[in-house]
Amino acid sequence: EIEPSLDAAEILENSTLADEIRSILRSDMFTEYRPNEVKTELLRLGCDLSKYGNPQATIHMVLKRMVESKQVKESQDSQGKSVYQWRPTAQDLARASKALVERSEYKKMGEREKKI
Numbered sequence: 001e002i003e004p005s006l007d008a009a010e011i012l013e014n015s016t017l018a019d020e021i022r023s024i025l026r027s028d029m030f031t032e033y034r035p036n037e038v039k040t041e042l043l044r045l046g047c048d049l050s051k052y053g054n055p056q057a058t059i060h061m062v063l064k065r066m067v068e069s070k071q072v073k074e075s076q077d078s079q080g081k082s083v084y085q086w087r088p089t090a091q092d093l094a095r096a097s098k099a100l101v102e103r104s105e106y107k108k109m110g111e112r113e114k115k116i
Helices: 006-014 017-027 035-044 055-068 090-115
Strands: 072-076 082-086
Touching: 017 035, 017 055, 017 082, 035 055, 035 082, 055 072, 055 082
Parallel strands: none
Antiparallel strands: 072 082
């Protein structure tokens, strides 16, 4: 199990459940998550869900609200279960594109060093 850093603990204390879910979905915006997978990620990150009477239902409600506000896309997986995916903004896509270019350039640098 990963122990959250002091900075992470402070962020968790000052952020809402919606903020945490948004961060999870945005961090891997091309992945579809089931609500139980979101819950697993929240727990892995150190989020205290004990304050919610039914954390799974709360997570599902937050996801549904994000769908209504068009932040998140809802679809069905091969088993007919709801899955949720971040709807990337132009800024998200630009950030992801920049990261891919940087990784590509870093990889090319490593390949050049091997040839030397």
